[in-house]
Amino acid sequence: MKAEQVGEGVHRVADGLVNWYVLEEDGRLALVDTGWPRSWPTIEGALSALGRSPADVETILLTHGHPDHLGAAERARAATGAPVRAHRDEVARVRGESKDASPFKLVPALVPQLRRGAAMRFVFQATVQGFMTPKWVREVDAFDTGDELDVPGRPRVVATPGHTEGHVAFHLPSRGVVIAGDEIVVRDPITGASGPRIPHDAVNAQPARSRESLVQLEGLEADTLLTGHGDPWRGSMGDAVARAREADAD
Numbered sequence: 513m514k515a516e517q518v519g520e521g522v523h524r525v526a527d528g529l530v531n532w533y534v535l536e537e538d539g540r541l542a543l544v545d546t547g548w549p550r551s552w553p554t555i556e557g558a559l560s561a562l563g564r565s566p567a568d569v570e571t572i573l574l575t576h577g578h579p580d581h582l583g584a585a586e587r588a589r590a591a592t593g594a595p596v597r598a599h600r601d602e603v604a605r606v607r608g609e610s611k612d613a614s615p616f617k618l619v620p621a622l623v624p625q626l627r628r629g630a631a632m633r634f635v636f637q638a639t640v641q642g643f644m645t646p647k648w649v650r651e652v653d654a655f656d657t658g659d660e661l662d663v664p665g666r667p668r669v670v671a672t673p674g675h676t677e678g679h680v681a682f683h684l685p686s687r688g689v690v691i692a693g694d695e696i697v698v699r700d701p702i703t704g705a706s707g708p709r710i711p712h713d714a715v716n717a718q719p720a721r722s723r724e725s726l727v728q729l730e731g732l733e734a735d736t737l738l739t740g741h742g743d744p745w746r747g748s749m750g751d752a753v754a755r756a757r758e759a760d761a762d
Contacts, residue, residue: 515558518744519689519736521665525558527551528637529701530580531740533691534562535684537664542571543594544667544682544691545740546583549642552591555584566592571663574598575693576679577605578715579615579646580638581740586647597661599671600654602678608648612677612717615644621714622702630704667691672729674722675711683732690734690749695725696756698742708737708745708752709759723760726753 515523515534523534525547532545532555541564547554559565569592572585577598585596585606596606604610625631638644655661657671657680667682672695682691694711702712710726713719730753737745737752745752 515562518738519684520687522684522687522689522736522738523558523562524738524744525554527554528641529634529741530583531738531742532581532583533738534558535664535667536562539568540570540664541568542573542663542665543569543588544573545575545581545693546572546585546588547641548580548583548638549645549647550584551641552584552587555588569594571661572596573661573663573667573682574602574606575681575691575740576676577602577610577613578676578694579643580641581693582606582646582649584647586649589649589651595653596649596651597653597655599669599678599680600656601673602676602680603652603654605676605678606649606652608646610677613648615646618715625702625712625714628703630700631702634701665689670728670732672722672725674718674720674725675716677717679725681729683734685733687736688734689736689738690729690732691738692729692740694740695722695729696737696752697739698737698745701741705759706742707759708755710756711741723757726756729753
């Protein structure tokens with residue numbers, strides 16, 4: 513499994529239809545999201561491709577607790593000894609304690625979308641990769657909106673609720689990078705449409721709030737947008753948000 517460098521000390525791993533990231537600085541590593549529940553071998557392979565090992569991972573950051581981002585976090589925590597960290601409002605979901613944590617909550621909205629080829633592909637891959645049987649994280653450390661985290665790249669926590677209640681993006685000002693999770697995607701896994709856009713409402717817990725959260729991204733100083741689905745996007749965050757709104761209006 514190859515890790516693609518997409519910014520200074522920022523590596524992207526395209527794990528099927530979902531992305532996760534490795535942050536690197538002075539020999540220190542952090543993971544941002546951990547793919548699918550069955551992604552641990554992929555994580556080991558990507559670290560090996562970087563000439564590193566699980567022992568080098570010091571922190572695991574989560575944008576949110578959907579099983580294609582939460583993924584192998586508990587397995588990674590056990591293997592590396594690194595803490596798993598999520599927004600305070602997302603901790604219950606990541607631990608599997610929220611009433612909305614179960615992936616079966618997504619099924620009623622997803623079923624009508626299965627007429628779409630893209631949605632069928634995503635659901636098939638998700639099923640194979642253990643999406644419906646997530647491994648909840650036993651121990652989760654909370655961070656708060658606006659925190660600057662003492663991990664590689666010193667990401668700042670930007671609250672973008674709506675996709676889930678405690679969804680966040682990470683802004684790395686010194687590297688000109690925003691890791692947006694699923695607040696914006698560059699390829700919608702449900703429709704297959706490309707370009708910056710809000711994910712389909714079938715997977716947003718609070719669609720209106722997700723749209724409102726776009727304002728939190730548009731003023732960030734960065735020229736690289738990294739998302740949970742789709743290729744890296746180069747340009748200002750204001751332009752990315754404008755394109756997302758335009759796509760939403762179509």
